[in-house]
């Protein structure tokens with residue numbers, strides 16, 4: 001046995017609970033899987049409540065409620081938040097905000113919700129509605145204002161940046177400032193699920209990314225102490241990949257709507273792995289003993305160039321799902337890496353306009 | 366931070382025990398704190414003033430005088446910069 005193999009397995013810090021993949025919007029950059037219909041058999045409330053207790057036992061400190069749109073199960077969501085708080089977990093709701101009525105906000109506050117992350121597709125309503133594929137911007141903006149004026153939760157505005165809205169990033173920053181949001185997360189779209197399918201129309205050009213980098217950096221300085229701006233760069237124009245999930249099976253767990261447990265929210269794309277279900281096994285045994293969580297833990301699974309690379313403990317070979325989507329083999333070096341023999345597969349989709357007639361496929365069940 | 370100021374924790378900011386340690390849960394994640402920081406955060410209740418917190422800390426750590434006041438005020442300023450506390454004047 002090598003030193004690597006006897007290193008103790010860390011406990012998870014954070015659980016992403018995806019209540020449902022149903023959503024009334026149709027964002028082309030959605031990272032949810034394409035086969036949304038396969039997740040209709042949703043975990044029931046009593047199962048979720050048991051799993052929340054197991055997660056707390058296992059050492060999880062934060063739970064993020066997401067989807068799809070988690071407020072499509074409002075009663076279950078409220079009960080889950082209350083149980084998470086009873087277990088002393090930090091509770092975060094990730095929502096697109098179209099169902100945040102005042103009565104629901106009251107119930108969420110009553111259950112002890114700590115933090116709301118509300119997404120906007122753009123600052124401008126015509127652009128926002130076009131991206132969402134539904135007339136919803138005004139409703140979302142109204143929910144945002146009501147959350148600010150209540151002051152009951154920590155609040156973050158979340159905006160996914162992509163080809164259609166990245167040039168207007170300064171408008172989004174101005175919106176966050178004018179509405180009085182303390183935090184804004186600007187995250188470049190990651191190429192999973194629907195975003196990968198729509199990559200030709202979703203990925204910005206290099207010039208677009210560089211302009212956004214500069215605009216955001218200037219705003220971060222200007223708004224220090226007013227709006228805290230987190231900027232998540234896309235890695236596909238970079239030399240090295242991101243340290244995906246801080247390493248497979250080291251901090252994060254995702255439970256998808258049908259109860260399967262994934263080391264990364266996009267991991268369902270890795271068809272060679274079997275992901276265990278919380279209906280069949282405890283979360284603890286899945287975390288420590290399942291083949292899927294052990295598959296890419298540590299560095300033993302790596303082949304070259306990662307295996308002999310000094311950066312292997314820094315980026316852990318990048319993202320397994322990105323390797324899967326581009327090369328068909330999740331165990332290869334992330335093709336974003338300039339040392340990967342497959343980097344050309346990434347370059348081939350960058351910095352070009354979509355072929356004539358190519359449009360985004362709206363996310364649909 | 367003036368002695369008469371009254372700090373309180375922002376919504377979505379909470380201290381909790383993890384084993385023998387305390388951590389601060391905040392929107393951005395989990396923050397490990399020094400023993401002094403934990404004691405100060407625990408003393409923030411939305412009605413106790415900076416002077417009151419300082420007195421409590423002097424008691425707690427068996428220190429006294431200007432040094433404690435300075436340390437407390439400095440740490441509170443830092444918490445405020447992070448957006449973890451707000452201060453009523």
Ligand code: SF4
Pocket residue numbers: 023024025026027029030031032067068069096363
């Ligand atoms: S990204 Fe858009 S379509 Fe996907 S779950 Fe979020 S709001 Fe719905």
Ligand code: SF4
Pocket residue numbers: 240241305306307309310311312313315316317318333334337338339340
């Ligand atoms: S070869 Fe592997 S470990 Fe080295 S930088 Fe590239 S992805 Fe990271």
